[in-house]
Amino acid sequence: MSRITTEDDARAAIAAERERLRERFGTFEATEACVENDPAFYEHGLDLVHETGMLADAGALVRDSRDRVLLVRHPDAPELWGTPGGGYEAADDSLAATAVREVREETGVRCALTDVLAVRIKTIEHSEEPRSYPMLTAEFAAHSSDEDSGARSEQPASATDDEEILEAQWFAEPPAALHDRTQDLIG
Numbered sequence: 001m002s003r004i005t006t007e008d009d010a011r012a013a014i015a016a017e018r019e020r021l022r023e024r025f026g027t028f029e030a031t032e033a034c035v036e037n038d039p040a041f042y043e044h045g046l047d048l049v050h051e052t053g054m055l056a057d058a059g060a061l062v063r064d065s066r067d068r069v070l071l072v073r074h075p076d077a078p079e080l081w082g083t084p085g086g087g088y089e090a091a092d093d094s095l096a097a098t099a100v101r102e103v104r105e106e107t108g109v110r111c112a113l114t115d116v117l118a119v120r121i122k123t124i125e126h127s128e129e130p131r132s133y134p135m136l137t138a139e140f141a142a143h144s145s146d147e148d149s150g151a152r153s154e155q156p157a158s159a160t161d162d163e164e165i166l167e168a169q170w171f172a173e174p175p176a177a178l179h180d181r182t183q184d185l186i187g
Contacts, residue, residue, distance in 0.1 A: 004049050010133040013055055014121065017136060020094055021116055030119040034132075042126045046133060052089070055135055058099040059085020060142040061185045062111045068170040069186065070144070071178075072106055078166055082179040083139065086164070095138045103142065107168040111142040117185050139185055 004010050021028070037045065048054055061083050062070040071081040084106040088098045096113055103111045118139040125132045174186050 004053050004055060007046075007131060007133045010049060010055055013053075014134045014136045017056060017095055018119070021096070021119070021138065024096065025113075025116045028116040028119055030121055032121050032123070034123045034125055036125045036127045038127050039129075042124065042131070045124055049133060054087050054089070055133075056088040056095055056098070056137065057086055057135075058088065058095040058102065058138045058140065059083040060099045060103050060111055060113065060140045061117060061182075062103055062107075062109060062142045062144055064144040064170060066172070068172050069174055070103070070107060070109060070168065070170055071174070071182070072168045073166040074164060075166055077179070080177050080179050081169075081171075081175050082182045083185065084165075084168065085139070095136070096140065099138070099140045099142070106165045109168075110145045112145045113140045113142045115141040117141050118181075139181070 004013060018030070059082075064070070070084065072084045073079075073081055084103045085099060086102040086106070088095060089101075099113060100111060103109055116138060118137075120137045122135045122137065123132050124135060174182075178186070
């Protein structure tokens with residue numbers, strides 16, 4: 001994604017990334033949602049978009065050769081398990097690259113993406129003005145590509161300096177305490 005300076009640039013960047021996903025993975029459904037933000041929070045979010053280009057985030061539902069799923073717990077909801085993932089960074093060239101990087105940073109596991117599981121476009125609306133910008137979230141299906149380097153263990157090596165992750169673990173049967181989004185992905 002290129003430098004974002006206006007809301008129209010944001011929409012163009014999201015459209016381009018959706019097309020890149022279609023080219024690589026084929027067709028997929030995208031859900032849409034709107035969120036209204038107060039002026040200060042809207043401007044804060046838009047400043048982040050302008051400064052970092054962060055219009056998107058991505059994660060992956062990673063399975064290993066034993067069909068276990070890799071899940072993580074975050075400090076903001078320590079009782080719930082979810083997929084590893086995070087925000088797009090300028091060094092990444094796509095949401096697919098973001099998902100692979102985030103899985104590696106949060107869990108120490110290398111993965112290969114196989115499909116798009118879910119795409120959501122969230123429109124952030126200004127509560128007092130007719131302004132908005134989109135955010136794109138993609139969740140991928142993936143398989144562990146480093147079966148011989150620790151992925152077979154029950155607990156992968158979480159990045160020790162990653163304060164965003166409390167724990168990463170492989171599950172043969174997913175725990176009951178899942179984020180709603182993760183529950184939807186696992187089915």
